[in-house]
Structure formats: C-alpha cells, structure tokens
Amino acid sequence: MKNKIVTLDEVMEKITDGATIMVGGFLSVGSPLSIIDAIVEKGVKDLTIISNDTSIPGVGNSKLIAAKLVKKVITSHIGTNPETGKQMMEGSLDVQLVPQGSLAEMIRAAGAGLGGVLTPTGVGTEAAEGKQTIVIGNRKYLIELPLRADIAILRGTIVDTFGNIFYNKTTQNFNPVMATAADLVIVEAEKIVKEGDIDPNKVKTPGIFVDYIIRSNSNE
Amino acid sequence: MKNKIVTLDEVMEKITDGATIMVGGFLSVGSPLSIIDAIVEKGVKDLTIISNDTSIPGVGNSKLIAAKLVKKVITSHIGTNPETGKQMMEGSLDVQLVPQGSLAEMIRAAGAGLGGVLTPTGVGTEAAEGKQTIVIGNRKYLIELPLRADIAILRGTIVDTFGNIFYNKTTQNFNPVMATAADLVIVEAEKIVKEGDIDPNKVKTPGIFVDYIIRSNSNE
Amino acid sequence: MSNEKITIAKRIAKELKDGDVVNLGIGLPTLVANYLPDDVDIVIHSENGILGVDAAPDKSLVDKDLVNAGGSHVSTKHGACFFDSSISFGIIRGGHVDVAVLGALQVDKNGNLASHKVPGKMIPGMGGAMDLATGAKRIIIATLHTNNGSPKILNELTLPVTAINVVKTIVTEKAVIEVTPEGLLLKEIAADTTVEEVQSLTEAPLIVSPDLKSFDVAA
Amino acid sequence: MSNEKITIAKRIAKELKDGDVVNLGIGLPTLVANYLPDDVDIVIHSENGILGVDAAPDKSLVDKDLVNAGGSHVSTKHGACFFDSSISFGIIRGGHVDVAVLGALQVDKNGNLASHKVPGKMIPGMGGAMDLATGAKRIIIATLHTNNGSPKILNELTLPVTAINVVKTIVTEKAVIEVTPEGLLLKEIAADTTVEEVQSLTEAPLIVSPDLKSFDVAA
Numbered sequence: 001m002k003n004k005i006v007t008l009d010e011v012m013e014k015i016t017d018g019a020t021i022m023v024g025g026f027l028s029v030g031s032p033l034s035i036i037d038a039i040v041e042k043g044v045k046d047l048t049i050i051s052n053d054t055s056i057p058g059v060g061n062s063k064l065i066a067a068k069l070v071k072k073v074i075t076s077h078i079g080t081n082p083e084t085g086k087q088m089m090e091g092s093l094d095v096q097l098v099p100q101g102s103l104a105e106m107i108r109a110a111g112a113g114l115g116g117v118l119t120p121t122g123v124g125t126e127a128a129e130g131k132q133t134i135v136i137g138n139r140k141y142l143i144e145l146p147l148r149a150d151i152a153i154l155r156g157t158i159v160d161t162f163g164n165i166f167y168n169k170t171t172q173n174f175n176p177v178m179a180t181a182a183d184l185v186i187v188e189a190e191k192i193v194k195e196g197d198i199d200p201n202k203v204k205t206p207g208i209f210v211d212y213i214i215r216s217n218s219n220e
Numbered sequence: 221m222k223n224k225i226v227t228l229d230e231v232m233e234k235i236t237d238g239a240t241i242m243v244g245g246f247l248s249v250g251s252p253l254s255i256i257d258a259i260v261e262k263g264v265k266d267l268t269i270i271s272n273d274t275s276i277p278g279v280g281n282s283k284l285i286a287a288k289l290v291k292k293v294i295t296s297h298i299g300t301n302p303e304t305g306k307q308m309m310e311g312s313l314d315v316q317l318v319p320q321g322s323l324a325e326m327i328r329a330a331g332a333g334l335g336g337v338l339t340p341t342g343v344g345t346e347a348a349e350g351k352q353t354i355v356i357g358n359r360k361y362l363i364e365l366p367l368r369a370d371i372a373i374l375r376g377t378i379v380d381t382f383g384n385i386f387y388n389k390t391t392q393n394f395n396p397v398m399a400t401a402a403d404l405v406i407v408e409a410e411k412i413v414k415e416g417d418i419d420p421n422k423v424k425t426p427g428i429f430v431d432y433i434i435r436s437n438s439n440e
Numbered sequence: 441m442s443n444e445k446i447t448i449a450k451r452i453a454k455e456l457k458d459g460d461v462v463n464l465g466i467g468l469p470t471l472v473a474n475y476l477p478d479d480v481d482i483v484i485h486s487e488n489g490i491l492g493v494d495a496a497p498d499k500s501l502v503d504k505d506l507v508n509a510g511g512s513h514v515s516t517k518h519g520a521c522f523f524d525s526s527i528s529f530g531i532i533r534g535g536h537v538d539v540a541v542l543g544a545l546q547v548d549k550n551g552n553l554a555s556h557k558v559p560g561k562m563i564p565g566m567g568g569a570m571d572l573a574t575g576a577k578r579i580i581i582a583t584l585h586t587n588n589g590s591p592k593i594l595n596e597l598t599l600p601v602t603a604i605n606v607v608k609t610i611v612t613e614k615a616v617i618e619v620t621p622e623g624l625l626l627k628e629i630a631a632d633t634t635v636e637e638v639q640s641l642t643e644a645p646l647i648v649s650p651d652l653k654s655f656d657v658a659a
Numbered sequence: 660m661s662n663e664k665i666t667i668a669k670r671i672a673k674e675l676k677d678g679d680v681v682n683l684g685i686g687l688p689t690l691v692a693n694y695l696p697d698d699v700d701i702v703i704h705s706e707n708g709i710l711g712v713d714a715a716p717d718k719s720l721v722d723k724d725l726v727n728a729g730g731s732h733v734s735t736k737h738g739a740c741f742f743d744s745s746i747s748f749g750i751i752r753g754g755h756v757d758v759a760v761l762g763a764l765q766v767d768k769n770g771n772l773a774s775h776k777v778p779g780k781m782i783p784g785m786g787g788a789m790d791l792a793t794g795a796k797r798i799i800i801a802t803l804h805t806n807n808g809s810p811k812i813l814n815e816l817t818l819p820v821t822a823i824n825v826v827k828t829i830v831t832e833k834a835v836i837e838v839t840p841e842g843l844l845l846k847e848i849a850a851d852t853t854v855e856e857v858q859s860l861t862e863a864p865l866i867v868s869p870d871l872k873s874f875d876v877a878a
Contacts, residue, residue: 002459026726026744029724076785076787078784079781079784080730085781085783088782095784099786099789100744100748100786100787101789110534113340113530113532113534114325114338114361115354118334118338118363119334120335120752120793123823124823126776127785136335136363139335141335166421168724169420169709169741170726170727170741173743173744174744176743177745195518195519196519196520200389200492200516200522201389201422202422203521207491208483222677246488246509246525276511296565297566297567298565299567319571320525324525324529325529328526328749331753332753333751339533340574340575341571342570342574345570345601345602345604380738382738384740389505390489392489392522392523393524394524395524400750400753400755415737416737420740421741426742427740428680
C-alpha cells in the first residue's frame, strides 16, 4: 500500500492559503507543534481554525493567531490567549464560540455521517443564536450541525506506518474525532513503529483515517 | 468506596419481572452468559430486551426467547434465531427492528445526554415508520430518539474492582454504549483484578458506570 | 458455492483497488476476498468492530473473542484494530468504507435496493444493511441474475426498500451493469451469453454501452 | 487564596459524598479537593479526558501528557482512566457527573447562572461551562458573596446566561443557599455574620430556613 510517511516539507505543500484546518490538542497538549511551526514559517494565511482553544501566548496554535494567519476561529475558549480577544475586538479575527461538548459532537457528527445532534447545552443562551431548536418530550434542544474541515492536523504518541494511532493519557482530547472529519488528515508522530506494532486493542484512530504521517520535531 | 463485587445470587435480586434489559454482545460474543443463564433459571418474565441480535438457538440471549421470558425485543437482526421469528409470527413476541448503526446511536444518545441524532439511514424505508424526519441542507434525515434501559448486563474481559472494563478484540460491540444508558449496570467479568491494574489507556468503560461486578461462570 | 457465484466473486474482485476499505456482506460477497490480484491489498471492515479482517484461522488458532459480523471465527492482518459498534457504524455512515459488496433480493433501475425482507416469509431484520447501503461510498451488488428464472433487476422494487438510490454497480454471473442517471448501463456481459439473453432476464431496460466488453473469469 | 475562598472550599467539601463523581472548575472550585474528610473519596472528572484526577505531582514526576482542564500538570489515582473529548462530554451531558462545583459571575433566584462573559470586557468563551451547568446532576456554585460589595445573587441576571434553572446550591463565605421552587432558601450563615447582613448583601429575597444553622470552617 501507499507509503504514508512523508517529510514536513512534503506535507506543507498540501497546506495552502484559505484552508479550514482542525487542530488537535487541549491547551496545546496533544497538538501537532511541528506542523504549526511550519505553517507559521511558511506564512500560510486566511486560515479558518477549528480547535478547542487558542492555547497560551507563545505555545502551539496561538502562534498562528500571533502571526495573523487566521481569519476565523471556531473554538470553545479563548480566555487563555489575550491576543485572540484583542484581534476579535479590533475586528480582524472572526471568533465563533461553541460549547466544548457541542464542538466535540459537531465534529463527531461530521465524521460519523450524522445530519446533526440534539443537545440541551446552550438552550436559551447566546450559543443558541441562529440555531434551530426542537422540542422532544417537553424538553427543548438545539440542533447542532456537522462540522468538517479541509485538513486535520493531529498529534499521536505512537503511530504505526499504516497510520494507526495511540494517544497517551490526556493527549487524546479532540484528536480522535478530528481524524474522522477532514478531507486530508495529517498526523505528527512522537514515535513511528512498524505496521501492526501497536496493540490492536490500544489503537484509538484506525489507520484508514490517516493520509500522511510526519515525524515530530518537538518533544514537548 | 462501595464494594461492587457481588455473587450471582445477589445480583439476581435486582433483576425482576417486567424489566427493560440491555444485553451486550454480538451473536453472543461479548455477552454475559452466566447472567443470562441465571435469568432463565430464575424465570424472570415479561422482559423487554434491547440487544444487537437474538443470537443462535441454544446460545446466549436466545435462551431468554426460548424460555418465553421476553415480551418485546428491540434489535437489528433476528435472522439467526428462527424461534424469535416464530414467536413474532404467532403474536406472542413484539419485535421492533432498528438498523444496527441507529441502535448504537440511540443507546449512545441516551448515555450522552443527547435528545436524539439525525441519521440518513432508513429514510424512505419501513425503519422510518412513526419517526419524525427533518431536512438539513437538502438531505432528509430521521430523528432517532435516545434509548435507555432499567438494567444493562455486560461482559468484560478484564474488570478491576472499581468497575473499569477492558474488552478484548470483538467483545466490545454494544457493551461500551450500553454501560452508559441504564439505571443499573452489571458486568460479568472473565477476570477480576485490583483497582488500577488495567492500563488507564486501555480502559474502555470507566468504573463510574458500573454498579455491580460478578465473576463469570462461562469460559466461552 | 456454485460456479456462478464464484464467477461473480472473481469479477467483483477486479473492482477493488489497493488500499480500499471494503465491507463484504455475509455469503457470496465474503468470497470476493479469495480472488484479489496479488498486488491488491484491501482493508476489510467487519461491522461488529474490526478493520483488517483476514481469513479463518486454523482450528488450533481460533480465538473466542475474535469473530466477524457473520459470527465466524477470523484472524486479523498486521495493522488491524478493534472498536465498538458506535465507532464501527460511524465508519460506515461517515463514508469511510470505500466499497460495500452486498447481496440483493431486488435492485431497480433507480439504484434502489431491497435486501432485508420478504413479506410473509421469515423477517431477518436489516442488521447493518441499511447503514452500509446508505453510508458506503460505492455499493456493488453481488447477485445471481435471476431468482430461478424470474428477474431480480427490475423497473421498480416490489419488495420493501432497504435504501433508496444507492446502488452503483450490479455484478451477476451474466453481466456488469452500472446504475446511471439515464438508466442501467450494460457494460460487460459474460463470455457465454448475449446482450439479448441478458435483456430477456432483466425487467428494466438496459442501455448497451458503445464500449461493451466481454468478461470471462472462469478458472 | 484568601481566607474567604478557603472558607468556601472547606464548606463545599462537606457537601461531597464518598464515591461522588465531581468536576471542579478552575480556580476556587479546585481548592475543594484539599479539604475532603478522611472517609470521603471522590472521583474527580476533568473535561479534557480524565476520571480519577489526583494532586499536582512533584516536579520530578511531571508527565507532559497528563494535564487537567486548566492545563496544570496533575497525577492520577489508582483506577483512573483516560478518554477523548466526545466521551468526556458524554459523561457530563449524560448526567454521570454527580456534582459540578462552578464559579459564577451572577446567580439569580431561579437558579440561572452567568459565568462565561462580561460584555465589553474580555470574552473568554464558555469552554465546558455550559455543558457542565446543563448536564451535571447537581450544580454547586462557589463564589464570593459580592463583587466588591455589589451583590452577585440577584433577582434576575444582568449578564448573559450560561445555563437556565440549573443551580441547586450556592456557597459563599457568608452563607449556604438552596435554590427552591419557592425562592432562595437561606440554610446556613457564617459564624461571623447575621441574617440581616447576608440579606443586605443579596439582591434576591432570602427565605430564612426554620432550621437555620451556623457554619464555621475556619482552620
């Protein structure tokens, strides 16, 4: 089968201006730090970023914001990165805030072929603005629609050459759902092993979801 | 904390006539065979069973059907057990057929606090009868509602004393979603180990979902 | 298995590409895995929770925890993995299965599929068939051309529908037919038949491809 | 942390029962874990994917792959486990968290909670707060009684609502208040205050419990 292991340079040819990119990680734990650095270095611009948060200044996907490469971010929390708030206030960055659990379900729905999910979270709040509601058995729900991306960039603790991914401890977070919901899936591996060398019971993302594997430069 | 390990006799006091019971397993692989046998022996009746299938004659949950303990079954497939079809034709057993993926999502929705999910599966077919449909972006979806039970009976390959469950290979199937969607969750363990003795990265059902653990009598 | 069925399995095997994620229905579709070209390695999905299914093991190597969706003991390839039913059907419904090879009771000219129920007879239930027929990227139907002489490829289904407008390709022992917006396109016929015979065994009108080919996959 | 905050944390610790699954918000709520009685063992959930959070480790034992939802390095108890965000919020939304201890900007007499946004100021985003406030079985609010003297417990929220009709218990350095269908029930007051003072610092009217108790959790 196709060899999925490529260099960072090769994979950067696929990441181009205007792309919608899902970035795995939670406050940069489980984030593809090498790929993020390469995007900053290449200066890929007009990006739409989908990510749990925008990290803290100087770390992970906050660098994309700081370099003004992002035109829109769909996220649950920006409080840890004042630069995101600043650009939002200035009007140069469109920030769409979504409850964290709804964000996970919207991405999962896209990957799992669902037309949406009904959630009680956010009913009657600003998070309901512009969203359809439905009453089921006397309770009101928001219809949250599927959320897809052009590209998902992920980080795996151990990745085999077929693309099967094991995520250690809290590095999982949004990585597994994002792997299912993008046209192109790139994983940055801390460690690469031979196909089949991860216990099949410990594989969290099946290799069929992964298009490219790069070796991480980062040990953080 | 509370000791969750009980005897089969103790747990059978909780399983009473008229209960709605989710039964883990796929053609009885991953099914709680000892608990099923005990239900037959006790003769608990008027049961509603939620399970992927009704197995094959003489094995697993087919014994509940054969003993005429079941008044209704919600399942995706009964073709491997002619007795289920026979009782349905005679009118003594109410069989509600649901597409397998929808069954998994309905149970997951109940466990995950969703009001339902929108699925394209079954649109325009008999599976859509009595169900609300909704159009999102030119595509029609069925609204599948959450499905809960009074009791879930599961099988785990390794269970620790807190109730954390590891399922080996294809024994997972419906067990993990069912663990989240019942008022009382009982797991039959092939092997019981000390709390914390399962690699935390390999736990599939967190112990907080499990009320009781019994030791399996079955080696099948 | 009959020679006809082996012919169908062999012809379908030629449709699969290296790296394809494939779900093979129980029975005839399962045979397809036996006839893949040497340079084609596919990833077989089983809806009970496997990617990377391999052949049945020797009796001595049977693992009670490892079966396919038909309940048969299987082995797995290097790089296989396991998951639960909600993830398995997320893979199916989400379009991550490249090809599903399914049996059929009937198919009609609009690509509608009937595969799960004959009214008045035993009702097996749809199992994963509705999800597979709805979710897989490409549906190939593996079926005998007729049911004891009466056509299975119809203008309109008479049996309950399993999924609407989903079938892309129909492979029988007689023909390879593509479902197109214009109608059923006859692309190949078996070496031992004629266009006339195929049409006479097919209720729906066939558009004969200007590029009609003959196939012969007999051993 | 101020003495007031420690008082609040200590009082909330008494609300937790052995075996409870508890989510502690960032900041003041996190303190609660330090003051549990010896015979109470709780399971701490962190929304980034942990059940069984334990204290911060020694610097030499820090694991880069193990943080809580605040991004702080933590350790885990025996029997802990890890999962992804979709499962983590399934646990929250599905009612499997017994108690969520959350901070608040405002709470009103109907149990409405404002915790995620002050218009015109920095907008942090709701993170997991809306899911927790909607999904946890019991919401305990941990908050200073006033914001520099101006009441935070109101007749009606003036800030954007985070979740509607969800707060069950409010614990401040001055009082323990239950949200009931009849209104706010004052159940306990701190040893160093009076009912009159608590009411004067609270916009919403308080129903004084016939069973009013005093609490003193100072070290």
